[in-house]
Amino acid sequence: MVSPLHSNGRAELRDEKVVMPFGDLAPRPDIRPEVLLKLSGKLQTTLELSQLIEIFFTEIQQAVLIDGLTFNHAPNNILLSQGKASVHSASYRLQTQQDYMGDLMFHRSTRFREHELANIEGLLSTLVYPLRNALRYHEALAAAFRDPLTGAGNRVALDKTLSREIELAKRHGQDLSILMLDLDHFKRVNDEFGHGMGDRVLKEAVLSMTDCIRQTDMCFRYGGEEFLIMLSSAEEAGALRIAERIRMSINELRFTGDKGTLQVSASIGCSSLKGDDSMESLITRADEALYVAKKHGRNCVISDCDMAIPEPLDKQTVPTPNPNR
Incomplete structure (x- = not known):
């Protein structure tokens, strides 16, 4: 009518x-x-x-x-x-x-x-x-091209999208950064609260990530509780701001189950595109930065440019004074 x-x-x-x-x-x-x-x-x-x-x-x-x-x-x-x-x-x-x-x-x-x-x-x-x-x-x-549980892109989508975006960024002289994000102590979530709770955490974490990024950015499930976020036209400083916003958003999540209230956190590694980067080298640097974030207490953001940071004081070996000096 x-x-x-x-x-x-x-x-x-x-x-x-x-x-x-x-x-x-x-x-x-x-x-x-x-x-x-x-x-x-x-x-x-x-x-x-x-x-x-x-x-x-x-x-x-x-x-x-x-x-x-x-x-x-x-x-x-x-x-x-x-x-x-x-x-x-x-x-x-x-x-x-x-x-x-x-x-x-x-x-x-x-x-x-x-x-x-x-x-x-x-x-x-x-x-x-x-x-x-x-x-x-x-x-x-x-x-x-979508992960059925979280709605994030899957590995097939990641390979196609990231390789294309790297090529375009190099061709047009544009910035590109990626974040590797891992939910801290996720195995303990599944073991203590059950896999149903684990699925809830993954879904809500992805919603938090997508709420913090722009329409031109994309989130992919890299495997298990690990995610890769592609940030188009983002230099290192801008990528770190987005990463910190994501970290804080995830850390504010609360889940209530039969065994009480659960709070989650995430560690994030960041790398920005260089002239000689391949997709593999860009991901490797972000993954190494994520490892450093895990090693230095979790629930933090580390850039690939900051990986040579000193050990925390409580983990450093303090030399014994030499009485003869």
Whole structure:
């Protein structure tokens, strides 16, 4: 059913709609059958979301003039645009009885007329099922690169992403840093509180990490209770600030179980990209810094540039005074 058009007082037309079958539309679309047939065929040639939106934008201009469109699927954090934004817009929520498939906004410098909106709605009916298939494909790919317990990226995703980002950072002369994070005494959590509690700790720790990083950064489960966080365009000082924020956030977590309250902490090693670094050397330096953090009391952040720090006083060997000197 089509809701009435309305203005928001800024000469910007925003018409929230839900796409329904042709029989429920009023007025009916006035589109040549060959246009719909051609569009339907082309939309079935790809499962890539960006290509699908680009094809749709290009082809529908045979039936209605638009300056641009924006596709947004918030649950999957997808935002795609074609053309340019203009003063007037009309928005549609794409949904079947079972699936929400995002919101599509059309932009134009002049107001949309009723028959043009009817044509847009007719054209949208050819997009619904190709879009649903593309979203399912996108979700399947994402699941293949995601740790099923925590939602962090897995080792396959890490290898693909970090090697690509290192290459791009070197090519464009940009900064890149990584953090290696290990939850302290995690074996004791499993042994004393049970593996169910251990799973809770891992999930909440990942939420703490992702809350502390930017959208351009990524968190990966490296193995067990160890995580790697990739910080794009971050030099050493910026990476250390983020690492300290993560350490403090995790240290504030509290868990209550049958055996009492549990507090967790994390040790973090940091390394920043150098000109001759490979993915392996960058990770090795961060891992060595993490080892130093563990050795020096845990619940702290150590940079690869700070690894030559002295032993704690209580672990140093104090020389015996020589009475003959």
